[in-house]
Amino acid sequence: MNIRSLTRGDGVVIGAAVVLFIASFLNLASIDCPTGVDCGRYETNAWDTLGLLMSMFLAGVIAAALIVVARALPGRKVAGLDLGQFGVALAVFSLWTAFWTIIDMSSAGAGMILGLLATIVLAAGAVASPLVGALKAPLMGAPRPQAPQPYGAQPGVTGGAGYGYPGAGQPYGAPQGGTGGYGYPGGAPQPGQPGQPDAPHQPDQQSAAPAPAQQAAPAGDFAPFWFAVPVARPLYAEDGSPTPIAELAPGTWYLAVEQRGAALVAQTQDGRRGVLQDTTGIQRG
Numbered sequence: 641m642n643i644r645s646l647t648r649g650d651g652v653v654i655g656a657a658v659v660l661f662i663a664s665f666l667n668l669a670s671i672d673c674p675t676g677v678d679c680g681r682y683e684t685n686a687w688d689t690l691g692l693l694m695s696m697f698l699a700g701v702i703a704a705a706l707i708v709v710a711r712a713l714p715g716r717k718v719a720g721l722d723l724g725q726f727g728v729a730l731a732v733f734s735l736w737t738a739f740w741t742i743i744d745m746s747s748a749g750a751g752m753i754l755g756l757l758a759t760i761v762l763a764a765g766a767v768a769s770p771l772v773g774a775l776k777a778p779l780m781g782a783p784r785p786q787a788p789q790p791y792g793a794q795p796g797v798t799g800g801a802g803y804g805y806p807g808a809g810q811p812y813g814a815p816q817g818g819t820g821g822y823g824y825p826g827g828a829p830q831p832g833q834p835g836q837p838d839a840p841h842q843p844d845q846q847s848a849a850p851a852p853a854q855q856a857a858p859a860g861d862f863a864p865f866w867f868a869v870p871v872a873r874p875l876y877a878e879d880g881s882p883t884p885i886a887e888l889a890p891g892t893w894y895l896a897v898e899q900r901g902a903a904l905v906a907q908t909q910d911g912r913r914g915v916l917q918d919t920t921g922i923q924r925g
Contacts (some may be wrong), residue, residue, distance in 0.1 A: 645889030646779040647870070649769025650711050654732075656762035657704030663758055668749030685751055694739040695735055697755060700762050701755040703730035707766055711859070714887050731766040737757040743866075776871060778891040866893045866925030867904075874915035875906060885914050 658686040666684040673679035706727030710716060716723045738759045742748050748756075769775045868891065874884035886908055888894055895915070898905035904916045 645891060647766050647769060647780055647890075648777050649772070650708055652765035652775065653707050653769070653807065655834060656758045656765060657701045660697055660700045660755055660758035660916060663751045663754035664693065664752060667749035668752045669745060670749045672748045679876070682798075686755070687913045692737070692741060696741065696759065699730055700734035700759050701739070703727045705765065706730065707757060711893030728766040731759070731763045735763040763861050779902045780891055784804060785825055787788065792817050821892075845911070862871060862899045864897050867896055867906075868923045870921045870923070873916060873918050875908070875912075875916055877914055878905065886912055888916065 667683050668685060668689070669682075669755045671679050671682050673682075675785035685891060686697045704727070705722045710722060710727060713723075718726055735756075738752075738756045742752050742756050745752060765775070869888045871890055873888050875886040875888055876882070877885050888906065888908075892908075892909075896904045896916075897907050900915065902917075902919060904919055905913060906916045907913050
């Protein structure tokens with residue numbers, strides 16, 4: 641679950657659900673109790689009325705949970721409906737129940753009044769979140785990424801080069817204590833190694849060694865960089881398939897590994913690669 645994909649609208653929904661849950665423990669009706677009379681049996685909350693508890697209070701809490709899960713885990717459906725759509729409908733139903741219940745009461749208590757206000761905020765946040773720009777902004781800002789390394793670079797290498805570049809970490813097969821592997825500049829020759837050329841021919845091997853390293857350099861002037869998207873955007877397969885393979889969520893950093901015209905080839909945290917066609921408004925790290 642990607643928590644950083646939550647928006648400010650989701651924060652409003654979560655806050656309203658918390659207030660609604662607290663209101664369920666407060667008195668539903670206000671009673672003027674005469675002095676000396678025990679009115680405790682008349683002081684009831686939502687947990688003493690199962691129908692109101694399920695149709696108003698818990699319905700609102702469940703609606704908020706569905707909306708948040710739908711945001712963090714997009715694509716989940718119930719009976720053919722998206723979880724977010726189901727949650728919005730349940731939030732509106734909770735407000736509908738609260739409105740007509742409080743109208744029918746002669747003297748509403750703190751629990752009922754606070755519950756009505758919470759359902760109003762809950763339903764408004766659920767409906768307006770996809771429509772109002774201020775509510776679509778990320779709830780938590782994305783952390784600044786570390787200094788980007790070229791694609792394929794070893795973590796912790798200060799030279800800033802990837803595999804096959806001078807100054808990078810030791811490639812596979814490099815001897816201990818050396819700075820390069822077989823055929824790399826700086827690779828210390830070891831006595832008795834199979835295929836090791838004789839000393840007179842060693843300069844020729846060293847002069848030809850940079851060629852594989854130069855061939856590994858990325859084509860063009862593009863350098864991989866980290867970026868974040870302002871709103872959720874689909875990531876399409878590199879073969880041009882119209883079906884998205886993933887969704888880039890705001891508040892998360894992704895690595896751009898290649899540029900294709902105005903589009904970018906991006907890599908997700910789980911290693912999937914795809915084409916981001918809409919690059920307007922992205923934030924570079």
